[in-house]
Amino acid sequence: MPLLLGFIFGGVGFAVGAGLLGAIRTSMGLEFWSTDMSWSIAYPVALLGWLAGVGGWKYWATEWFGGTPAVSPKGVSRYFEFNMDHKVIGIQYGVTFVALFLLSGLTAMAIRYELMHPGMQLFNEDQYNAAMSFHGIGMVAVAVAIVMGCFGNYVVPIMIGARDMAFPRINALSFWLVPPVAITLVIAVLLGGWDTGWTAYPPLSVLTKSGQTLFNLAVTTFGVVSILGGINFIVTIIYERAPGMTWGRLPIMVWGTFAGSIIAFFFTQGFAAGLLMVLFDRVIGTSFFGAAHGGSALLYEHVFWFYSHPAVYVMVLPAFGAVLEVLSHMSRKPLYAYKWVVGAMLGIVALSGVVWAHHMFTSGMADYLHAPFLVLTEMISIPTGIIFLSVLGTIWAGRLWVRTPMLFALAFIFNFTIGGLTGIYLADMPTDVHLHDTYFVVAHFHYTIMGGEIFALFAALYYWFPKMTGREFNETLGKIHFFIMFIGFQLTFIPMFQVGVRGMNRRIADFPAAYEGANVWISMSGFLLGISFIFFTVNMILSWVRGRQAAANPWGASTLEWQISSPPPEHNFDEIPVIQEGPYEYGVPGATPHARLTGAVKHA
Amino acid sequence: MAVIVAVVVTAIVGILGAGALLLDRRPPAPAGEQNGMNRHLAVAAILWVIFTALSLAGAVAMDPFPTGAAPEAAFSDHAFRLMTYMGAPILGLVLAGLVYSVLTFRSVGGADAEDGPPMKGTGMVPKVWLGATTALAVTVMVSPGLTGLAEMRADRTSDMTIKMTGQRWSWTADYPGGITSDELVLPVNKRVKFEVTAPEGDVLHSFWVPAFRNKIDAVPGMTTVTYITPNRIGDGKDDVAYRVQCAELCGLMHARMAMNVRVVDAAEYDKWLAGKVKK
Numbered sequence: 001m002p003l004l005l006g007f008i009f010g011g012v013g014f015a016v017g018a019g020l021l022g023a024i025r026t027s028m029g030l031e032f033w034s035t036d037m038s039w040s041i042a043y044p045v046a047l048l049g050w051l052a053g054v055g056g057w058k059y060w061a062t063e064w065f066g067g068t069p070a071v072s073p074k075g076v077s078r079y080f081e082f083n084m085d086h087k088v089i090g091i092q093y094g095v096t097f098v099a100l101f102l103l104s105g106l107t108a109m110a111i112r113y114e115l116m117h118p119g120m121q122l123f124n125e126d127q128y129n130a131a132m133s134f135h136g137i138g139m140v141a142v143a144v145a146i147v148m149g150c151f152g153n154y155v156v157p158i159m160i161g162a163r164d165m166a167f168p169r170i171n172a173l174s175f176w177l178v179p180p181v182a183i184t185l186v187i188a189v190l191l192g193g194w195d196t197g198w199t200a201y202p203p204l205s206v207l208t209k210s211g212q213t214l215f216n217l218a219v220t221t222f223g224v225v226s227i228l229g230g231i232n233f234i235v236t237i238i239y240e241r242a243p244g245m246t247w248g249r250l251p252i253m254v255w256g257t258f259a260g261s262i263i264a265f266f267f268t269q270g271f272a273a274g275l276l277m278v279l280f281d282r283v284i285g286t287s288f289f290g291a292a293h294g295g296s297a298l299l300y301e302h303v304f305w306f307y308s309h310p311a312v313y314v315m316v317l318p319a320f321g322a323v324l325e326v327l328s329h330m331s332r333k334p335l336y337a338y339k340w341v342v343g344a345m346l347g348i349v350a351l352s353g354v355v356w357a358h359h360m361f362t363s364g365m366a367d368y369l370h371a372p373f374l375v376l377t378e379m380i381s382i383p384t385g386i387i388f389l390s391v392l393g394t395i396w397a398g399r400l401w402v403r404t405p406m407l408f409a410l411a412f413i414f415n416f417t418i419g420g421l422t423g424i425y426l427a428d429m430p431t432d433v434h435l436h437d438t439y440f441v442v443a444h445f446h447y448t449i450m451g452g453e454i455f456a457l458f459a460a461l462y463y464w465f466p467k468m469t470g471r472e473f474n475e476t477l478g479k480i481h482f483f484i485m486f487i488g489f490q491l492t493f494i495p496m497f498q499v500g501v502r503g504m505n506r507r508i509a510d511f512p513a514a515y516e517g518a519n520v521w522i523s524m525s526g527f528l529l530g531i532s533f534i535f536f537t538v539n540m541i542l543s544w545v546r547g548r549q550a551a552a553n554p555w556g557a558s559t560l561e562w563q564i565s566s567p568p569p570e571h572n573f574d575e576i577p578v579i580q581e582g583p584y585e586y587g588v589p590g591a592t593p594h595a596r597l598t599g600a601v602k603h604a
Numbered sequence: 605m606a607v608i609v610a611v612v613v614t615a616i617v618g619i620l621g622a623g624a625l626l627l628d629r630r631p632p633a634p635a636g637e638q639n640g641m642n643r644h645l646a647v648a649a650i651l652w653v654i655f656t657a658l659s660l661a662g663a664v665a666m667d668p669f670p671t672g673a674a675p676e677a678a679f680s681d682h683a684f685r686l687m688t689y690m691g692a693p694i695l696g697l698v699l700a701g702l703v704y705s706v707l708t709f710r711s712v713g714g715a716d717a718e719d720g721p722p723m724k725g726t727g728m729v730p731k732v733w734l735g736a737t738t739a740l741a742v743t744v745m746v747s748p749g750l751t752g753l754a755e756m757r758a759d760r761t762s763d764m765t766i767k768m769t770g771q772r773w774s775w776t777a778d779y780p781g782g783i784t785s786d787e788l789v790l791p792v793n794k795r796v797k798f799e800v801t802a803p804e805g806d807v808l809h810s811f812w813v814p815a816f817r818n819k820i821d822a823v824p825g826m827t828t829v830t831y832i833t834p835n836r837i838g839d840g841k842d843d844v845a846y847r848v849q850c851a852e853l854c855g856l857m858h859a860r861m862a863m864n865v866r867v868v869d870a871a872e873y874d875k876w877l878a879g880k881v882k883k
């Protein structure tokens with residue numbers, strides 16, 4: 001019902017915005033409708049209408065104007081409207097982004113079908129570009145937001161012994177900005193799409209068709225989501241920790257979220273500014289990027305990568321956190337070199353801001369920039385190496401419980417090693433001038449983002465599924481999902497390294513016949529990879545609906561979220577817990593428990 | 605290159621992983637005593653050597669590179685191989701750690717399973733590790749990184765200049781003397797300076813010939829420069845590496861924005877040039 005209201009109010013808002021603009025334009029003797037401008041004006045008004053409709057008015061704004069805010073329902077319906085409980089929001093993020101992940105994944109299947117043979121099969125060039133661009137931004141959005149949005153929201157407040165996030169309303173607001181982003185992108189594709197990938201480089205993005213305007217509006221909104229989320233996590237983790245939860249006792253997942261949030265908060269604004277500048281060039285005739293009127297196309301590349309390189313760490317730092325969490329609990333050993341890992345995470349945060357121009361070695365930027373960015377980029381391998389030390393030290397001589405979450409966590413390590421090592425080829429000028437913008441790059445970032453972060457996502461998903469849903473998942477289906485996904489992933493992306501070196505460039509609707517053999521192989525493997533998600537989807541739905549009741553602590557883990565019922569009660573803790581020890585004291589003789597839930601009432 | 609290796613390694617990991625699952629009920633290996641631990645370390649070290657050797661053997665056996673038709677290409681391939689050789693032991697180490705741990709330290713688990721030894725990594729190991737990884741990183745930075753960069757830039761002389769213009773969605777090559785061509789014909793062993801640009805009002809493109817392993821963007825309103833000395837005769841009609849391929853997304857026909865490249869001997873080049881002048 002509030003969803004329907006959201007759509008209606010959103011539609012009304014769109015009509016009002018476009019109508020007002022049209023009236024002004026008509027009075028000036030212009031045409032009523034001008035696609036790019038009308039959309040740019042109507043979109044923010046529609047956004048406000050949507051927010052009001054889905055519950056922003058009923059639960060929040062009305063109070064400001066002297067009304068009485070409504071009370072949230074208890075059942076399933078609360079997931080479909082504005083709700084301020086961090087656990088509801090976590091599940092909202094999780095489900096929304098898994099849906100977007102599957103949709104973008106289906107697009108990838110279509111792309112692989114097209115690229116199986118030379119010539120055009122399924123698409124024409126224009127449709128291919130639209131599909132490729134949608135797959136790109138869809139997956140980037142998933143990767144940026146899903147681990148923090150879902151598990152950051154659901155688990156982090158519980159882990160630090162808080163009853164909710166610091167700003168629950170902002171939290172709900174930032175989630176409810178997500179559906180309009182996804183819907184706008186889908187509408188853009190249905191109206192013909194845009195053809196600049198997820199990077200939106202001008203001058204093309206200034207000159208191309210109107211789908212680009214919708215892209216810029218949607219993705220700027222997504223930037224707002226990311227910034228609001230980042231602020232909320234930073235404040236929550238600084239101020240909402242339970243007594244005794246010192247910085248040295250924070251579970252590593254919390255540290256990962258904290259580090260990722262700093263980057264999201266600090267750098268996303270660069271991207272948003274770049275997108276708005278493109279929008280201004282398109283709609284109101286500024287010339288930030290047009291050479292003919294004194295603009296510079298390189299300016300955008302700098303602004304864009306100033307965010308978009310750090311964005312990789314917004315994706316991967318919480319993923320590191322989740323994986324290390326799983327590895328420690330499921331090896332039943334302390335997290336190896338914990339404080340070094342924290343230092344490494346913060347080191348990555350610091351370095352992430354000064355490496356962006358490694359994406360621009362062939363852009364024609366000034367020569368003197370090459371050496372410093374080469375050196376700084378390769379420095380990132382030093383803190384990343386610490387993470388690997390921690391991984392190996394944690395599983396070594398442990399009691400490894402090789403269940404589905406553990407398998408995904410271990411695979412993350414393997415994939416991320418390949419992703420990291422192949423990154424060095426791209427940071428080095430002599431090889432990068434050949435490999436830049438080839439399938440070698442495609443393979444590399446799929447190894448870091450899909451092989452890395454998405455594998456970590458599944459580790460986290462299976463690990464916390466019993467906590468979040470109160471149900472057990474099916475272990476056999478989980479393992480089938482893992483093995484098909486792992487093998488399909490390797491078979492798909494390893495040959496891409498090779499075909500890239502051989503001279504196949506990326507983002508192309510068609511390729512020379514010489515690369516056909518490799519592409520048939522890649523597509524076939526890609527379909528295998530796609531099949532794994534059928535097992536995943538079936539498992540999630542069946543287990544959630546009719547899985548066995550999960551125990552409070554099925555993994556025997558020490559952190560706080562496992563000390564309360566599955567799913568947790570509404571305000572998490574009846575009394576604020578007291579933290580008395582680090583979170584990973586496995587095997588330490590005579591260690592006191594991590595937390596004391598003084599006199600806590602057990603919930604069934 | 606790591607392709608074959610990684611496929612082999614993947615297969616191994618897959619098989620071992622599947623084996624591990626089948627044997628899920630096996631009790632945990634006894635560990636904890638010092639000599640037991642030394643034995644574990646010794647076996648894992650042997651695994652490390654094996655995985656590294658496998659990677660290196662694959663790298664030597666496999667040659668993913670397309671035709672190299674310039675010293676710049678040989679230089680790039682050399683750097684590529686160097687990084688593969690340095691990366692192999694790292695991949696080997698991680699693999700050895702993962703595979704050995706999964707096989708040896710597996711337990712039946714359970715919510716109240718036995719704990720492992722409380723190793724916290726507060727001693728010397730992280731310091732040694734940090735030193736080693738820093739040394740490795742600095743090595744890669746210096747060579748092939750910075751030295752490679754310096755060498756790429758060292759020679760800025762040329763025998764001739766060709767202006768390459770990328771526009772949606774084709775390339776134009778402008779030779780000295782007002783000759784314009786839609787095919788890039790180059791005399792062998794002559795150093796060519798390419799001045800690359802795009803018309804104002806057009807979009808970004810990128811000038812890339814796989815056989816030369818070199819790429820530079822064509823930016824509207826800017827001229828970018830790169831140097832190549834083709835040293836191997838060849839024709840894009842027989843070898844796909846001889847083509848100018850636009851390598852920066854430029855819209856609708858980006859995929860088709862290519863131009864044939866021919867590297868020819870001096871006599872043939874003069875003949876081609878003469879034919880062009882006549883027209």
Ligand SMILES: [Cu+2]
Nearest residue numbers: 309356358359
């Ligand atoms: Cu980057």
Ligand SMILES: [Cu+2]
Nearest residue numbers: 809850854861
């Ligand atoms: Cu182009």
